[in-house]
Amino acid sequence: MSVSGSGSSDVAGRGWGPAVGRRSFLQWSAVAGGGVGLAACTGAEEGQTAAQALAPAAPPDRTVWNACLVNCGSRCPLRFEVRDDQITRVLPDDTGDDEIGTQQIRACVRGRSIRQRIYSPERLKTPMRRVGERGAGEWEEITWEEAFDDIADNLRRVLEEYGNEAVFQAYGTGVIGGTIINSYGPYGGAIQRLMNILGGSLTYYGDYSTGCITEAMRVQYGGWTDTNSHDDWKNSELVVIFGNDPIENRMSGGGEVFVTQQTKKKHHTRVIVVDPRLSDTAQQLADEWVAIRPGTDVALIAALAHVMISEDLHDQEFLDSHCVGFDDEHLPEGVPAGSSYRAYVMGEGPDGIAKTPEWASPITGVPVATIVDLARQIGRAAGPVAVMQGWSAQRQQNGENQSRAMFTLAAMTGSIGVPGGGTGSREGAFMLSLAKPFDAIPNPVTTQISHFTWTDAIERGPEMTALNAGVRGADRLSVPIKFIWNYGGNTLVNQHSDINRTTELLRDDSLCEFIVVIENQMTVSSRYADILLPDLSNAEQMDIINQGHAGTMGYTILADKAIEPLYDCRGIYEICSEVAARMGVEREFSEGRTQEEWVEHTVEETRKTYPELPPFEELREMGVWKMVGESVIPLRDFREDPEANPLPTPSGKIEIFSEEVWGNAKRWELPEGERITAVPEYVRTTEGAEAARAYTSYPLQLINKHFKGRTHSTYGNVPWLQEAHPQRLWINPADATARGLDNDDWVRVFNDRGATLVAVKVTPRIAPGVVMLPHGAWYDPGPDGTDRAGTANILTSWHPTSLAKSNPQYSTLVELEKTTAPDLEA
Template identity: 55%
Template structure:
């Protein structure tokens, strides 16, 4: 018996039944993994898996958790029958195992998901995007029509009208990559380029904070350097949820804390899993008040002479009046702001900070003294604080605190930013071409560029550079976005703010005239495309996999194709090659190479930068190559000789006071409620803790967090993970009781933008007045428009942050009621 699964792809009944078995058996998995939210730090069991497997090949989990775990696919009867973890290395940091978390281990349920896109789809004429009215068409028709429409839009509007959507579903791929580089971006570059973006949904605020303060994106010391630290602070960072694979922080941070006995403090509005499993103390605060907490800490440090004045004098701009840049107003230093000599006249005492943050005065003073008396301290700043409407200032404040402590450039210290690692360098000639379109918009403002792109300029987030690489002060877009290319992306709907508003914009195809999406799952974003192309899973193609966060260990993986493409799916390289043929640039695009040829060249080109790196064939056989590159110490050269190794800021120093931001504050015409400040001040914004006090209709703050059951929305449709990690909204008992809400109740979370239905978790682990709903749940509206998936983005506001024009998805006011 055979079962049709595509026009020219058939599967035996035996294989089909194995696929069906893969989708079942969830109770057994949940029984074994319900208490395994993240890997432990003990010795893994030695196992070779199925003895009757026909082959075992190396691959990896390619999604955007930051880890990039190796996987071993065991193949039988043409199907992936079992997924095994990395079995190389040991428990010694620098050559440690990289066992995948339950997400990667459940990848078979993604490969064989009923949500797989099986054939090319075209939106039926006369229907609206999102109506889910499709015609199944041939690849030839799909590619012919896409190429024709693309060429017409290029002729009418130019390459600036073509937008490559933010996409991290295949972030770890190289030829198949969806983030920086990859086949689709290469194709668009060869055709004259595309409108790109700066920043991203993960790091938009902190990226801008680092740029204006440190001169660019600079990760901090790697976590293995904790052996030199006297205090460890995780600020808005929960690696036990976000980096929970065995090769990332969930493994080595726990091990280092245990081995060094370093005191660990977590700053977070939530009593997160990292607080439970890693911390000696939890400093809780209201969302959006981190800069106020730091100002209160700074007041103690200054008053008790616990800051590093010599470091601030030599390496920083704007902490004191004497180091302000020329033209800065009097009393505009950070010291003046903290001590009450600045324009607002408010002394930022611990008592003041407590009134803003809700953190007890004694806790603030104690925390400040611990920081001041335990140097160097390692402050690892996560990406939670910067995802608020005032996120740039929150992130800048944390970097400023780190500078006050003199931690910069020292073993055991760091830059006060996200944890870094000592990575393997991958040199990809495949991605070497520059984008001919130099203008960029924020990753978050593409709806504005669709709606009124030709009106957007510098104060709206448009950026451009001259031929020498110097930024142009007030660039402007010439045309709106007329086409969106989305590959491995769910940001058109699911991951973007204000889903209901975004839907209405995308439904108007007179604005954006073409949306092409390639994926292997029918996501909510796919439902708003004009053409949906079935892409392969990583089990169905080979590539060079770029590593994730692994402390002092660099590693590289060669992934091998395990099974033939399912249904009518094609690799993105094959799709782009076919499009290139229709566009008359096939030879220029492929250079006569197959995808494997490119992968071989990438490994060969990378060997010179990585001594000891094996060749392609050897690496393919061994699967993963690991090398101890030593601890990363961020800005070591700058600390040793700041004149010979200046930062890429105007002064070459750490700019606590930013003259660039001061100029923008004077010249930009910002929407009401938006403020940018030269210093990392506490800023009140729309729908923040202060607004909640007077909003009787929506009095609760709502933040989000990254969830163990998903990586953003990837794996969000896997039944095993949905059972093991239920979507719930946390609400404090003091907020639940007057609403008659008990633990486990179904509730409706709502505001003026939308409604979502979800289970309530009544817990003191969230700050009173605050709720938290994990991001990434798949949008699933009922006939009345109420999201049944429990996702937060029907509630979040589309309002780009003032400075970075980033996503403020942790600044929201809501109400909660029993369903």
């Protein structure tokens, strides 16, 4: 039978589950939510009195340990109270105490509302095949056998006709915390294991969170390099944070909120936050907020460097002994004078412009006096200075140089590799590393594209080369992407840029010929499947969980199966096993193990490294196991002896000047007007701060932020979170007044790529000329194509950054105009 993906059919994923029957929404909230609240108070069954509805619930049959697995950087234990095979309540971790290193891992509002995801009316319930145009929401119900056969037939056809490079697992981090049910393709999981057995598939380098900073770290440090853990602030004289908001981004017990708050409370370390908005971290932890225009941190740091050099406030000895290219005397052989970072800053380089505070102030929006004062605070600090950054500053068109500038400022302080200092990167944490026997099979296909350029690979794959598109492992792509696996991710549409352009591409099934989406919700990306498979939630299966980011505490969670699978859903391990059987490789895929046996095997393999980790059954009973670690201080050995402990850079040192980038600048085929630089220069960009002031059509810089009500787009359809944390566009009072706007007015936010409707929050917590829209709202187009959900990616661009080929989604220019609230029923 054919059904509509946007209707109310049980099949389409909008009906009510058979275990609970049909109820009003408020009654449903009492079942699907967590704990007792207003919904429970009004959720009496027919014939019940209010007093009966408020009576204490019957005790649970059992309490089962599980976890929240979404990509916030945390991973928090959850305890599910279960009665009659239904989760009736969600409780947090009840082990540990209130000390750093042994703290409780308390889940945030998202994890505590997980029942509304598990029992969501948008749960997918049965396999479906599209019968109309992709994205039209027209489906037919099929059996699992039909689905497996269809997938295997199309996979076999694509492999035979185009080869393994034509198969791609889309970026997905909605199930990132597990080992068997991991959705983060290049680094493991069931789909990647299956494809590796079948000869491999095209994969990607980088990711939407960290594409530019990952490349910046590779260039400057030789690879991924964290900075000191937040608990180490106790040893810092000063902490300077660029665009990092751990209080909100990593707000749960498995994140950084507890560690940062406790360390600040106990040690009173001075904290300065540089950010376009007064973030929760700036509000709660900072002694000073420096408001800056997005994408101009690299200009600010050049001006800070100018003051520090002019007043001899930098650590020249460290720069001479541990770095390459800070000054002309330490450039690689053959590089012309005037190419160093110092020459660039002091106006002795090719552009001849001294990067004074007076030069930087009109670019950054930071007053000259503030720049001078900040430079002197950093340079005159009596002890170590911890320079650190989040991942927002690098989501710009010049994001690689943004990150490299922050690394360079850290080097100028001489505080790298010492307690209280840092590398200029994002906070590290003590981590317990699980064994990964399930991911042991390597990928025979070595060709990679940037995580962000998969749409290009669909549209013009063989035109993409190492020189014009950053293809790695080969000179060029041999074929376009023809088959996509999309598991546990919403980046196929919602989290990628330029949604209008992306959906137009995906609708054309002569380009990408077959898309399999494996998901437990009717997400935006689910609408663009050819075969749509209903996945299990983590409550309906077992896995062993990678830990979160909790300072000096290491831990793992044995997430046990709490309830039987709902509806006609199946898990990713069973799905891939069935496809593997049809492809003739089931034995190689499963190795004769069930999913539970793979989990037990992973625990036993991990115990070879950590003998104190309890055996499988004991860990299953405990739920969460914790170990106390130490403060993380990266590059300590390198700091102590750079000759004996070289970095994996060509020189073995910190490369402020990159000879690799210098050479690529001559070889690469870059779009007109773009350039890459050997030192972290400020480069004007097409949708940066200076363009905003010159471009009258779209004079506002739009940035995004991570949000309490969602993790990226996960939890985006949970009613409680939508009510508690409504989508709002932040706008400065000066910009609001100029447009006649008050709090809660509705606006149309637009540029040449599209438009979205959203209510505004007028607040001085955002810099003038900047607007902020929390990312991850689920795209909801109205009859005229205008999005009605405040979806940021209707406005962002496909155009990648120059060096990392990453996503510059915070380099977006817009205008807005007052309008009326949308008719969501139209």
